[in-house]
Amino acid sequence: MDIKKTYSISELAKEFDVTTRSVRFYEDQGLLHPTRRGQTRIFSSKDRVRLKLILRGKRMGFSLAETKELFDLWDETLSGNEKQLLLMLDTLARKRAQLEQQKNDIAQAEMEMDTAEARCREALADLQKKKLQQKRATNEEPEVIEQK
Amino acid sequence: MDIKKTYSISELAKEFDVTTRSVRFYEDQGLLHPTRRGQTRIFSSKDRVRLKLILRGKRMGFSLAETKELFDLWDETLSGNEKQLLLMLDTLARKRAQLEQQKNDIAQAEMEMDTAEARCREALADLQKKKLQQKRATNEEPEVIEQK
């Protein structure tokens, strides 16, 4: 699937713009499982994917502990006991609900940003108008009004 | 606009399901500005709105510092100097980009949850099938299969 099979710690760090400290920390917390050549870490493409998921999780406001729980659950799920499968389905449902909440929050925020922006532009337009009137009063040439 | 004009700390805490400690902390950090009657805090409906925004911000992964920045910026913006207005527009644009990123992240996550769920259901179906075959082999009556 992926181009390369293994990665050094700095390769991963550079690719995802995190410090090696963070990567080591994620391993320490049980989120990544690199093998070793001597004492040097060797990361698989699975680790790479997981790192990507970790970071996306963070952007979505997930804690490392939450993400780890999902990883662990998924690993156990693959082994395929029925209880695990049902637990996974349940967890997925709960996470979905969480994402729904987030989508609502974002939609709300966007609406409020719309009205905030509108007010800003209105206030700006008012200022421009006042400027123009001043210029007219002092008989100067009006400038071109720029607005993105 | 709102039904009530002022709120006690415990009213707000109860309504938004946070501790009074948190509310006091938000004031301490300059996000809320209750007046005082004696030494008792009295929160306005503006404070109430801001508390709501704080909590939504948190759910979207915003830090208190980020939220405070927006509050402060908005307060200055209302005073209406041109530089402030342009700065606000710029900030809004950046926040929008951030929300776009989050929406993408969520969409991605949802897709992956779809495939994860599909795999789970498939595995479950396989297990059910095996159960059925076992029952047939031992000549027992098959049970009804439930699946949400």
Next chain:
DNA sequence: AAAATACTTTACGTTTACGTAAACTTTATC
């Protein structure tokens, strides 16, 4: 008036997610 309830400040404690420095080893480069 006594007791319960709600509020306050002060201040130290805790968890999360790393940053940063020290001291050392292994690998690559000149």
Next chain:
DNA sequence: GATAAAGTTTACGTAAACGTAAAGTATTTT
């Protein structure tokens, strides 16, 4: 073979966002 570059462990430090007493004040209820 020296030196730089990349890796390692150990360990203390830190910022954010509160939790959790402790000890006191103010108000309300019985």
